[in-house]
Amino acid sequence: MIMKLLEERIRHDGQVLPGNVLKVDNFLNHQVDPELMLTMGEEFARLFRDNGITKVLTVESSGIAPALMTGLKLQMPVVFARKHKSLTLVNDLYTATVYSYTKKVSNKISISKKFLGAQDKVLIIDDFLANGQAVAGLIEVCQQAQAEIVGVGIAIEKTFQRGHQLLKEKHIRLESLAKIAAFENGQVVFTDDSDN
Ligand code: G4P
Ligand code: NA
Numbered sequence: 334m335i336m337k338l339l340e341e342r343i344r345h346d347g348q349v350l351p352g353n354v355l356k357v358d359n360f361l362n363h364q365v366d367p368e369l370m371l372t373m374g375e376e377f378a379r380l381f382r383d384n385g386i387t388k389v390l391t392v393e394s395s396g397i398a399p400a401l402m403t404g405l406k407l408q409m410p411v412v413f414a415r416k417h418k419s420l421t422l423v424n425d426l427y428t429a430t431v432y433s434y435t436k437k438v439s440n441k442i443s444i445s446k447k448f449l450g451a452q453d454k455v456l457i458i459d460d461f462l463a464n465g466q467a468v469a470g471l472i473e474v475c476q477q478a479q480a481e482i483v484g485v486g487i488a489i490e491k492t493f494q495r496g497h498q499l500l501k502e503k504h505i506r507l508e509s510l511a512k513i514a515a516f517e518n519g520q521v522v523f524t525d526d527s528d529n
């Protein structure tokens with residue numbers, strides 16, 4: 334199964350850093366493994382196949398690779414929220430502020446109104462779910478656009494941080510391909526799928 338594949342890759346190539354951060358820059362966050370991204374995209378597409386998704390939504394930069402493959406398999410367009418100021422008039426954008434606990438900075442994310450609207454059924458994809466602030470920002474722009482949020486697909490979830498609970502409270506379906514319960518002595522402890 335894909336989940337096992339990703340877990341094995343995390344065990345093999347992931348590096349646990351201080352502050353509960355998992356470094357996965359040799360297959361996801363810097364160097365990217367296209368074959369693995371495609372496999373993840375296939376799995377997200379399978380999980381959400383019957384939900385009438387019209388758009389896959391993510392935020393730059395690391396969400397783009399898995400989101401792109403998901404859109405490829407669902408045969409639907411992928412939109413990524415931008416973090417940087419564009420020259421476009423603010424009136425033409427949906428925007429939200431995203432605070433990163435990891436980086437201790439706030440970023441504005443924005444999406445052109447051209448690419449999201451009330452007719453859309455959205456699948457949100459991201460690389461990590463930690464405190465859930467990036468996903469919360471994407472949910473906010475969907476609400477501004479009056480688009481329907483069908484669910485959230487995450488490559489690597491850290492179940493011990495706040496994002497999981499935040500989505501549960503909002504009654505939004507969450508599918509994560511690898512679930513990390515804890516980091517112990519520099520090792521990754523995955524959740525036992527039976528207790529989820
Ligand atoms: P949140 O979005 O869940 O609230 O996460 P948080 O603010 O804690 O993290 C901010 C950034 O750090 C996000 O990337 C998020 O994907 C990433 N991140 C969170 N936890 C981890 C981790 O354990 N390992 C790694 N590698 N990244 C983590 P970003 O700022 O949006 O950057 P990017 O998408 O351009 O890479
Ligand atoms: Na991210």
Ligand code: NA
Pocket residue numbers: 362395460461
């Ligand atoms: Na990231």
